[in-house]
Amino acid sequence: MDISVLFFGVLAEITGTSRKHYRDIKSFGDLKERIRDDFPEFVHYNFRIAVNNKLVNEDPLLSPGDTVAYLPPFAGG
């Protein structure tokens, strides 16, 4: 399935983009591995995951066309 991935804060700076599309994704675990291969530096950072603008736990079920966001710790205010 096709998945859009959004990156924010320091993670957007590492990737050099705020959005990237991934094709032929089988599961969230599969997506996680692809992102880890593309951006090995991510291992040094804390982040949470949102799917379609909602925070999710460790291993969410993905559907075609979903948007997955990588969110570093929030720092508003």
Next chain:
Amino acid sequence: MHLINGPVTPGVISEIVAKGGENQECGAHSLFLGQVRRDQVDGKFVRAIEYSVYEEMVIPEADKIFKSIMSEFDDVKTIEIIHSKGLVKAGEISLLVMVSAGHRDHASKACAKAVELIKKKLPIWKKEIFEDKSGQWRGNE
């Protein structure tokens, strides 16, 4: 909740305060203004903060904050939140929260609680920009 490009200006602040007067059931408005601080880090001064926001998520998360405050403090009538995105210089305002209530007790407690929730729950990030134009991402301690 509103996002604005750049600082929350004195003009915007006075508009919000004036709007508070429209609700004549209220006897108290508690106003919080968050300002960009000219911190010194490793001998360099912060010149500005660059805010980035996950806009599709920030509005529903702010709605959850409104609901949580309204259910905890039953005297609260309205809550206004304005947060900056983009560049805000040291000394400028990046966050406004105004809570209007029947009486001062709930107004001030609810305002403090709203600010805590905004810092914890809203998907917003800040990068400190120093006078030499270098930068560093910063979390909320």
